[in-house]
Amino acid sequence: MRQVIIIGSGPAGYTAAIYAARANLSPLVVASSVEAGGELMNTTEVENFPGFPEGIQGPDLMAKMQEQAEKFGAEVLYDDVVSLDIDGPVKKVSLGSGASHEADAIVFATGSAPRKIGIEGETRLSGRGVSYCATCDGFFFRERVIAVVGGGDSAMEEATFLTKFASKVYVIHRRDELRASKIMQERAFKNDKIEFVWNSEVVDILGEDAVSGLVLENTVDGTRRELPLDGVFVAIGYDPRTHLVHGKLDLTPEGTIAVEGRSSRTSVPGVFAAGDVIDPTYRQAVTAAGSGTVAALDLEHYLAGLGEAGEPAPHADPIEGLPEVTTV
Numbered sequence: 001m002r003q004v005i006i007i008g009s010g011p012a013g014y015t016a017a018i019y020a021a022r023a024n025l026s027p028l029v030v031a032s033s034v035e036a037g038g039e040l041m042n043t044t045e046v047e048n049f050p051g052f053p054e055g056i057q058g059p060d061l062m063a064k065m066q067e068q069a070e071k072f073g074a075e076v077l078y079d080d081v082v083s084l085d086i087d088g089p090v091k092k093v094s095l096g097s098g099a100s101h102e103a104d105a106i107v108f109a110t111g112s113a114p115r116k117i118g119i120e121g122e123t124r125l126s127g128r129g130v131s132y133c134a135t136c137d138g139f140f141f142r143e144r145v146i147a148v149v150g151g152g153d154s155a156m157e158e159a160t161f162l163t164k165f166a167s168k169v170y171v172i173h174r175r176d177e178l179r180a181s182k183i184m185q186e187r188a189f190k191n192d193k194i195e196f197v198w199n200s201e202v203v204d205i206l207g208e209d210a211v212s213g214l215v216l217e218n219t220v221d222g223t224r225r226e227l228p229l230d231g232v233f234v235a236i237g238y239d240p241r242t243h244l245v246h247g248k249l250d251l252t253p254e255g256t257i258a259v260e261g262r263s264s265r266t267s268v269p270g271v272f273a274a275g276d277v278i279d280p281t282y283r284q285a286v287t288a289a290g291s292g293t294v295a296a297l298d299l300e301h302y303l304a305g306l307g308e309a310g311e312p313a314p315h316a317d318p319i320e321g322l323p324e325v326t327t328v
Contacts, residue, residue, distance in 0.1 A: 001102050002028055004299055005093050006074075007081050007244075008109030010038025011285045012275025014065035015292030016107045016299075021072035023300050028101060029069065029076045030093065036078055037062035038111050039132075040285060047139065049285055061285070084244055086271050104306060105270045105299045108249075108257065109292060110241040112276035112283065117149065117234060121205030129211025129231040134158035135284065141231050143167045147214060149202055150235035151175065156184040158235045163193040170194075170227065174201040174219050197227070205232060240277045249273075254280040264295035272298050 004020050006013050009031035020027040031037070040046065040058035047055040056064075066076060079099070085092040086106065094100045114132035116122055122130055131137040134148075138161060146166045148159040151173035159169050171188065176198045178185050188194050197216065203224065204215035213228040240256045242249075250258040250267035257266055257273040264272040274295035275288035 001090070001104075002026065003103060003303060004028070004105045004107065005030060005091070005101055005103040006107040006109060007093070008038070008107075008111060008275065008277075009036050009066070009076070010040065010062070010109065010111045010275060010288060011065065012111070012277075012288040012292035012295070013038075013107070013109035014062070014069050015289040016109060016274055016296040017069035017074040017292075018065070018072060019293055019296030020107075020299065021069055021074040023296070024073070025300070025303070027069075027074050027107075028103070029074055030081055030095070030101075031076055031078050033078050033080050033096065037066075039113070045140065046136070046285065048136065081244060084248065086245075086248055086268050089270065091270060105272065105302055107264070107292075107295045107299060108245065108266070108271060108273045108277060109275045109288075109295070110244070110277050111288070112238045112240040112256075114234060115237045115239060117202055117236070119202065119204060121207070122234070125205055125207055125211050128209060129207060130205060131231065131233050132235075133283070134161045134233055134235075137231075137233075138162050138165045141166050144230040145228070146170070146231040146233065147172050147197075147227070147229055148233045148235050149173075150237075151178045151180060152235070152237070153180045153184045154237065155235035156180040156188045158233055159194055160184075160187055160191060162233065163191055166193065168193055168195065170197050170229065172197045172200050172202060172214075172216065175199065202232070238276070238280070238283065240280070242277060252280070256280050262294070264291065264298045270302060272302075 003025045004027045006017050006027050006029045017027050017029045045055045080096040082096050083094045090102050091106045092102050142165045145168045147170040149172050159171050162169050199219045200216040202214050203217045206213040217224050252258050257278050259278050264274050266273050272295040274291040276283050
């Protein structure tokens, strides 16, 4: 029986672990057996995380976060959560290894995954010219020719943002009209650096150690052609990793976990959520880390209400079947 289990090992999960560990809660962090460290493990240079003016490699940043959490007493377990039982005051986490753990509180910080095209070159060249975040990687494509794949608001926003750096931005869309809102379309159409490639889908990404071009297939007549360029940003959407809590926690229309206001409190007392799994908009490492801080402070408050961590805090979430906490 533990006080807190943190599911997820990205910036949100490890930041929550740092705070919880410093509060002497000895958190267990369930990191994935395959994807430990989150999406930053697939990122090369990170230049926008505070405290690293010279930049830092994504995997190195996550290693430092893990080291900091473990320094204060967090335990990291490389396993996969296969099911959750969160109905009662005691939360049960079942793992792929067959083991199970129980806790008073859970922080759910499983992040989100970018939707992928699903071709071989995309995986091989990820972080080497294939990116899913213009804000993260746009700087590295100064005066380069790049492409954005997608036709929604996110694609238009990324394409417009990337014109600050690139000499030319192709927008590749499989139809002959965009799904984006009118205002986002107008901004993109007015930008001289953006050229639209209609009725086309990417069937291959060329390059050995870095992206050198794309193979496009026309969705109308099936013809193929090569488009030379230096990078490609895939902007066809993100999917929050919420499959474990479908039917267990309330979700938003965007598919993220619903939380109360700016807190991390979910629809189930004792279950908190942080990071990209509650954020359909920003999806940055630093905002995820801040969200992890919120979750850790919220769970400390919750445990205080149970008499499990320090003195009871005011306005602690009530738990059915337990006596009310009176604060003097």
